[in-house]
Amino acid sequence: MTCEELRDMYELYALGLLEGEEKDEADAHLGRECPTCRKSLHAALAINTMLIANSPAAAPSSKLRRRILATVGIERSSWSWAAALAAVCMLAVALWLGRQERERGKELAAARDTLMHVQGDRDKMLEAFRFLNQPETKQVGFQKGPRGNVFVNSRAGVMMIAANLPKLSGGWIFEMWLIPKGGAPRPAGLFTAADSGDAFHILSGPVDIASLGAVAVTIEPEAGSRAPTSTPIIAVPVAF
């Protein structure tokens, strides 16, 4: 195929949708650094960007920002009953720091981050209380190694409270999975644990309880995985 013939195909190529001989040809041209084809690919990437950027506006929950920042260490996603007390302490620290000169700027930023974390903890606790307060929420315990409970609510989602989780080194994270009866595990969110080994994770949204077979947790690379890559440290059969 000539570069001109391939030019029509680079949008699909960049989307990962080109197949068979056409894809092989495009790979071959790009593999030998064909300047015409590289230019076509860049033009295709620009068109693709402009097309996919134009999706109807939708807003994520405010918790998403905290979750993402927690994964890079700005905030911890664990929780504790001392959150309220810590909030008061940190507020005092923040106010004091606010009176200092510019050289204290870094310390103030750190205090602000901690406050955000505390606020995040409080929001999570309130979400948990709301979850537990619904009469149709069902509960299953687990005790081998990590211990805790899984709470399932067909409208609200799945919540896990766990203790005694192993300490993770850098680059690893816990990932929860929902395993349908006779089906493959589906990703149900990433979470971290406090130094004490306590953790708390909610997957919000409707859940088909009738088809749910188990809830599991594995240790995954910090970007998470689309399918489990390790043996579950928690595997809780559920049958409602």
Added chain:
Amino acid sequence: MFLKLLPAALLFQVLQILLRFKDDPDLARKLQARDPHAMADLYDRYGRIAYSLIFRVVRNGAVAEDLVQETFLRVWNRVQSFDPSRGALGPWILTVARNQAIDYLRSVDGRMSSGALELDRLESPTLFSDFEDSAVSIDRARRLKTAFEKLNPQQRTVIELAYFEGLTQTEMADRMKQPLGTVKTWVRTALKVLRDDLAEAASA
């Protein structure tokens, strides 16, 4: 059922992504220096548009949030290969976001995934180097909208299926119960209309 592209109310989003922030290179350098606060800036800049795109594809808020998280972690983990001075941060993030969403959709639908290696390659930060500043602009986005509206219903449908459902031409032919050759012609003609219209604008 297909969504209209570029509703007027979203113009601010388009402006945001298409203009590319002037200090994106600085932001990329901070990310490379593993400054976690840069992640906050990155999310504030591109989080909403990444979520909008992913939500459009997966149509489930909780799943969309998980996939946005994976998108930003993927960017954080791969940013060392990104060229801060020549790379295009927004287009890269949007590409990663779309790939995450489409890969999820394919796995849920029981369709064969493009494969981790293939996706990795197509969202490699090095692909987004040497992106011409003029390649992605407001004027070009407007031209693209006009050109898209000129497409006939079949052409619009195949574009939607490719970009927002991740269907190959073979899968589109199955879905639409049309011969593969016909679908390929629709796709090719649609993309040619879009491409030619942009080229015409550039030479005008």
